[in-house]
Amino acid sequence: METSTAVASAAVLLVLLCSLLQSPAALASGSGKPPPSSSYVVYLGGHPQSDDGVSPEMASRRAADSHYDLLGAVLGNREKARRAIFYSYTKHINGFAANLEPGDAAEIARYPGVVSVFPNRGRKLHTTRSWQFMGLERGGDVPHWSAWEKARYGEDTIIGNLDSGVWPESKSFDEGEMGPIPDDWKGICQNDHDRKFQCNSKLIGARYFNKGWAAASGAPLDDALKTPRDENGHGTHTLSTAGGAAVRGASAFGYGVGTARGGSPRARVAAYRVCFRPINGSECFDADVLAAFEAAIADGVHVISASVGGDSTDYLLDAVAIGSLHAVKAGVAVVCSASNNGPDLGTVTNVAPWILTVAASSADREFSAFAVFNHTRVEGMSLSERWLHGKGFYPIISGDEATHPGSTPKDAQLCLMGSLDPEKVRGKIVVCLRGITTRVEKGEAVRHAGGAAMILVNDEATGNDLEADPHVLPAVHISYANGLALWEYIKNTKIPSGFVVKGRTILGMRPAPVMAAFSSQGPNTVNPEILKPDITAPGVNVIAAWSGATAPTDRSFDKRRVAFNMLSGTSMSCPHVSGIAGLIKTLHPDWSPSAIKSAIMTSATELDAERKPILNSSHAPATPFSYGAGHVFPSRALDPGLVYDMTIVDYLDFLCALGYNATAMELFNKGSFVCPSIPMSLHDLNYPSITAHGLPAGTTTMVRRRLKNVGLPGTYTAAVVKEPEGVHVSVTPAMLVFREAGEEKEFDVSFTVRDPAPPAGYAFGAIVWSDGSHQVRSPLVVKTTQG
Secondary structure, X not given: OHHHHHHHHHHHHHHHHOOOOOOHHHHHOOOOOOOOOOEXXXXXXXXXXXXXXXXXXXXXXXXXXXXXXHHHHHHOOHHHHHHHEEEEEOOOOOEEEEEOXXXXXXXXXOOOOOOEEEEOOEEEEOOOOHHHHOOOOEOOEOOOOOHHXXXXXXXXXXXXXXXXXXXXXXXXXXXXXXXXXXXXXOOOEOOOOOOOOOOOOOEEEEEEOOHHHXXXXXXXXXXXXXXXXXXXXXXXXXXXXXXXXXXXXXXXXXXXXXXXXXXXXXXXXXXXXXXXXXXXXXEEXXXXXXXXXXXXXXXXXXXXXXXEEOOOXXXXXXXXXXXXXXXXXXXXXXXXEOOOXXXXXXXXXXXXOOOEEEEEEOOOEEEEEEEEEXXXXXXXXXXXXXXXXXXXXXXXXXXXXXXXXXXXXXXXXXXXXXXXXXXXXXXXXXXXXXXXXXXXXXXXXXXXXXXXXXXXXXXXXXXXXOOOOOOOOOEXXXXXXXXXXHHHHHHOOOOOEEEEEEEEEEEOOOOOOEEOOOOOOOOOOOOOOOOOOOEEEEOOOEEEEOOOOOOOOOOOOOOOOOOEEEEOOHHHHHHHHHHHHHHHHHHOOOOOHHHHHHHHHHOOEOEOOOOOEOEOOXXXXXXXXXXXXXXXXXXHHOOOOEEOOOOHHHHHHHHXXXXXOHHHHHHHXXXXXXXXXOOOXXXXXXXXXXXXXXEOOOOEEEEEEEEEEOOOOEEEEEEEEEXXXXXXXXXXXXXXXXXXXXXXXXXXXXXXXXXXXXXXXXEEEEEEEEOOOOEEEEEEEEEEOOO
């Protein structure tokens, strides 16, 4: 096994090196046009293994020289190439990032050995209760049977976070009694422009990668951009969620008081800053992301957490997909956010099959506040620190009734900055419609105009999706239906009045979890044969550490500074799963990234806390397009019984089946790997979820899988616990006997579409393998067609 893996590891980079040679049209594909700076990433796959005994430093210099030679051949001048290249990827990833004219980029894309050329595109950045909700603690205490106890709190697993950096002074990164840094750690604490930035035996490394941002912005780099220090709080929040130390008495503005800790509280953590100030809505750029992947792999991290993403595109035009493939090849598990473009279908990103892609759902905690009007008390949500005083009611006015001269009623209804007339809103509760600007900015617009409080009302599209925000004035966020009732009251009342009641923390909310409306959904638009997202985890109202450099709202008008803050997003759910992956890595250090992913997926549950189907934000039953395999279940993930394991060869076969150039691979791989003469079916990738796509009526399609025993010897029996509508499912053989750990066995799943066929579309089901104590569950997704 080890020999074949080593051969495959060497092959993966060469396979990609010589696979599909991109046409110039590839330069315009993906998520948009090249940025104004015309900076590009030229991807060459990987570095051939060298047998001449050269040092890693010499090999790196040789790789950089080869990049200068290649680009010099295009530009006609090697020195010009040196000036154009701002990153050379010379360790695990082979390629470079450079400032190029579009014509030069198109020309180099035609060169033999160039896998792909793509613009340096921008990407967006996508707790005290979460872990108790998932059963790791009870009443603030950790029971002996907790997954934390079993996995030694993720001890000495190293989690790398690709994000906006870290605030090293946060208590979440106190070293406590962590002990010496592991000898195999090769990272650094890059504080050359920020001497106050210090690492320790908890936060063992920090780097920054800003050249791609600089190329895209064209702006000079000030010292605040030359440090791993987190300017906007996002990276501090996500890293502490994944691997932060325990901090007692943490809260957000006095709400949700408890102990904040990461999923692997005794893990070592490292920050890789790749996200900076927004440029046209993007904070993170591909050239920097790829450089950070390269560094994290070389530094020796075990898990990479990346809460960043862009539009889904071809894998070899996607920096996250490329970087994560190299990471998985090196044995590093990669966990990414699914993105926040829900609830529309087909919006999920980070869909490469070697990535563990995480959706977001709620926990069982809410931060309730109330709007009182017309003898009714309407429940909403808020994290406001300030509240109205006195027992009397305040006059209420709708934003559009307080339009400032020169503004429009539509702008005033949305409470855009400067749209409200101070003479009309002073001392009143202003009703604002959600949309266009951020929720907290609307509150600032009301405060700036002299308003006493705000009631924020959802539009029809956001419905019941409420958020608890740290508003700068007394405020409550209510639903669309309650908002209609409020507007009706204002319209039909001569002097409308009301009150905003202070919020409180409510635990044990039901139903829970519920899928977040913002969480992006499947199907996978790149490869519908692979279900994405893979899993869901808490991503709503998550309390975690915050940066001292910015306000809790991350807005310049807000002068407050806090140690902990509350955020929502798949950016928050992703590090929950990264932390759980860290626990598994500590307990099972020899497991592959695919085994870790499988353990998390096959142990997940599709049921909520009341053992009812998980609901979506509209309170209808959710589907695997929302939650993948289900909600993460940490204690089960530590002991899954069986896993769907894969080596890099499985992913190479998958890439071959996608049509990469087999002849070119044979020329450059010297026989170490060639595509199979008969390509595998994309359905047969040994993925923990099972998808059969494009099945016509009256036909039978067979999908093959392979299970590996990672527990005691035992006999597992298959059960089809739910058949997709209109499809008969059978499993052959229906019993697998494992006599030793590490043994692998194959089985087939047959899908027979009944005739007449059901309406064309997707249907869902599940199979479970059980030995009486383990439940190895795989969701089924079937896409039927007419005719």
